[in-house]
Amino acid sequence: MQLEIVYFEIVMLVLEDLGFVFYYQDLWRYQTLHGGNVFPSLSFQKIAMEAEQLVKPPNSPSPPPKPHESNILSLLTRPLQWMRHLSSDLSPSLVAAIFVVYGLSHGFASHYLRVVSDYYWKDVQKARPASAQFYSGLSYVPWIMRPIWGLLTDVLPVMGYRRRPYLVGAGVIGAVSSAVLAGAWKLPAAGAVVCMMGIAAGMAIANVTIDACVAKNSIEERELAADLQSLCQFCLSVGALLGYSASGFLVHRLGAQVALGVLAIPAALILVLGLVIHELRVTTATQCSEKKVFDKAGRAMQSLYTTIKYPQVWKPSLFMFLSLALSFSTQEGYFYWYTNPQAGPGFSQEFVGMIYAIG
Structure with missing residues (x-):
């Protein structure tokens, strides 16, 4: 009998490793066959309760995420991770400046102005297509002067x-010009041209200022140069699409003149950007006197002249200049035609905005 008990205990230890079910069944079978309790000090129920406490079912692992769900989540969070990476490696204010200048000012506002200004010359100023084309060309002059604005930001702190001061000045000029253009009734054509030149000047100055910041950071962080350019072009493209899409809708709801007041919002954000953007102050020893300013400007012009002398530079530059300067534009004529319900299809303002956005 003692030998059987020892044998039973050995078998129970082996079965306990295999799980509680085998342990419970074999113990019950042994007690049933031999009649009585094998262990006098312990009852069958007590042994079973202790076995239940010792042997617990393993925790079932959580099912792995579905592959397509993880791919979609990664696709949605990847741009945020990319933005966080740029903000940590560069200045967060620079990333914000790219969104404000490239996205809102150069992207949204400039393309928004292109549609709204056409309606302003046609509906408010009652200008003919040739006159409207001439006024639009004059308002584009500040964009042509971009090299001068860039030279000033480099040599004249x-x-x-x-x-920072150039961003603040650009914001003030753009906001004031937009407010005057939207609020002054019966403004003469010359005054409207000056205001639109002010709006364009604010956009152009802010654009070249942030261009200089992007170029400087691209030189210092060469591995991030491509990322900076991708961010700039992305903001510009999205802003242009939104500007074209919103232009016709706001002209229809607010009117051409009041819709020009929307341009004060990007200009005000540029003003705020100029106050908060991170920039190291030029020390007193390196601040430019009047003579040093002219010396720096002279060296910059000399460097530009040296660069432009290369045939690989001046030949394609001359070709692009002549192709743009000598090409005829009939944009204003087309605009007057497809917005005229008597002579043309008479497209609505919303549809005209979508035409610009798509084409």
Whole structure:
């Protein structure tokens, strides 16, 4: 009998490793065959309860995520991770400046102005297509002067800063010009041209200022140069699409003149950007006197002349200049035709905005 008990205990230890079910069944079978309790000090129920406490079912692992769900989540979070990476490696204010200038000012506002200004000359100023084309060309002059704005930001710091004062000035000029153009009734055509030149000047100055910041960071962080350019072009493309799409809708709801007041919002954001953007102050020893300013400007012009002398530079530059300067544009004529319900199809303002956005 003692030998059987020892044998039973050995078998129970082996079966306990295999699980509680085998342990419970074999113990019950042994007690049933031999009649009585094998272990006098322990009852069958007590042994079973202790076995239940010792042997617990393993925790079932959580099912792995479905492959397509994880791929979609990764696709949605990847742009945010990319933005966080750029903000940590560069200045967060630079990333915000790219969104404000390239996305809102150069992207949204400039393309929004293109449609709204056409309606302004046609409906408010009652200008003919030739006159409207001439006024639009004059308002584009500040964009042609971009090299001059860029040269000023490089060689002429204001109060020890090279970027911040120009952003503040660009915001003030753009906001004031937009407010005057939207609020002044019966404004003469010359005054409207000056205001539109002010709006364009604010956009152009802000654009070249952030261009300089992007170029500087691209030189210092060469591995991030492609990422910076991708971010700039992405903001520009999305802003242009939104500007064209919103232009016709706002002209229809607000009217051409009041719709021009929307341009004060991007200009005000540029003003705020100029106050908060991170920039190191030029030390007193390196601040430019009047003579040093002219010396720096002279060296910059000399460097430009040296560069432009290369045939690989001046030949394609001359071709692009002549192709743009000598090409005829009939955009205003087309605009007057497809917005005229008597002579043309008479497209609505919303549809005209979509035409610009798609084409």
